[in-house]
Amino acid sequence: MSIGAFVIALWIVLGLDEGLSGLMRVGGGDVAPSLVLPFVVFIALYAPARAATGAALAAGLIIDLLTIRALPGGGTAVIPGANALGMALAAQVVLAARGLVFLNSPVTLVVLTPVAGIVWQVAATSLLAVRGLYDPMGFRAAGVLGSGALSVLYSAGPALVLWFPLRWAMPVFRFDSPHVARWSGRR
């Protein structure tokens, strides 16, 4: 897989995700779709297993670094790891499922995005909840998990939209897994 293409695509997707989340938010709640999640699922569908895991870890780590948490009593903290590990686990779900699905259909991305997203949210929230036991940071797991689950369900919509440009740009990623040779644009 082309690391350069992945980094540039992740940069664009992250920027759009950050910038457009306010616009795509539903009602007055914290529910907004993630554009990074369908991108990671797309990579996990086509990239070699190890590259897909590394890509998911990197995407999750960037989300961790962009999440600046207000601490009780003032100050802020950046806690790397929870989203990175959650994304890596989500990629494992897609890697396990990709042999059973139609790779050349947008429905696959639409269906797998919420499934992988739930795994991501449960893993990340669990890690943050565990650390809350000895390092309180005002984190309420139930509320975060609830809005997170709705957000990843909502992410199925952007997944459908993202499918077409990602599918069009697939030769740029140079996925070299044997299972995608038919669709990756390589001869």
Place this chain on the structure above:
Amino acid sequence: MSARGGFITSGRVLAAAIAACLVCAVLPVRLLGWTGAVSGVAVRLVAPVSDLGKWIGDRAARAETEEHPDPEIGRLQELESLVRAQEMRISELRAMLDALEQGDILPEARVRQLVGRVFSTSASRAERTLLVRRGAKDGVAEGAAAVVRGRHMLGVVSDVNESFCVVTPLVARNAGPIEVTVHPAEGDGPGVPFVVSPTGDGTLRGPGQFRTEGAEQRPVEVRVGDEASLSDPAMAPHWGLLVGDVVEVERDPESPLRQLVTIRPRIDTRNVARVVLRVPDDDRASQ
């Protein structure tokens, strides 16, 4: 990375990265001070694209700006805030009269106002912190107030980087309690101080003091629709800024004479394009 069979393989690098993430995820916050600098680099790298996305999103969603959409109403509200701030200042001065003989009164704090673009919200949907493109090099310091629509207090600067700052909204779950004074929305009337804390659902809630007025000692009671202004002693330069409207009033179960109010800000913290940062100007205050 070396070829297959070398010590550093892609598999080992991946395993080490996963292990490092796991360690960082469980480290106490006091050992993660270094992550702020790394986060700053990540924010700056993503900023160009997120700025563009936010600019498009703000136009589509008609996000809040630093000024009121109607300049006349904005000016009136600004004057109203000034009047309330002066009322609070007068009552504070009255309280300080007794201490005059024992110490000096500090001169009135001044503020510098800087307009800053909100270029990103926190990547986690559950967090409500905002990143504003004004930082230490512009003179922003922790404790500065972020204001929109001229007089609506959005939050407080909780962290400052060289080129950007982090604003924690008043309604963020981990923002601390603040003191506000609730005034009738229309007409004059005595204010009632309340100490309110964020509930986590975008509102602030807390008990007030028991106040009476007139010779007959009639209790002053607040009503739904009244306005809450900032009157926190720790944020004296920002007194009088509007915090929100009272949406619910009930009796404090622990002390039935006191009221318990729920305040909802008029500004949606997640739909803000630009803010005014009110930075207390120590140099001018000391002159």
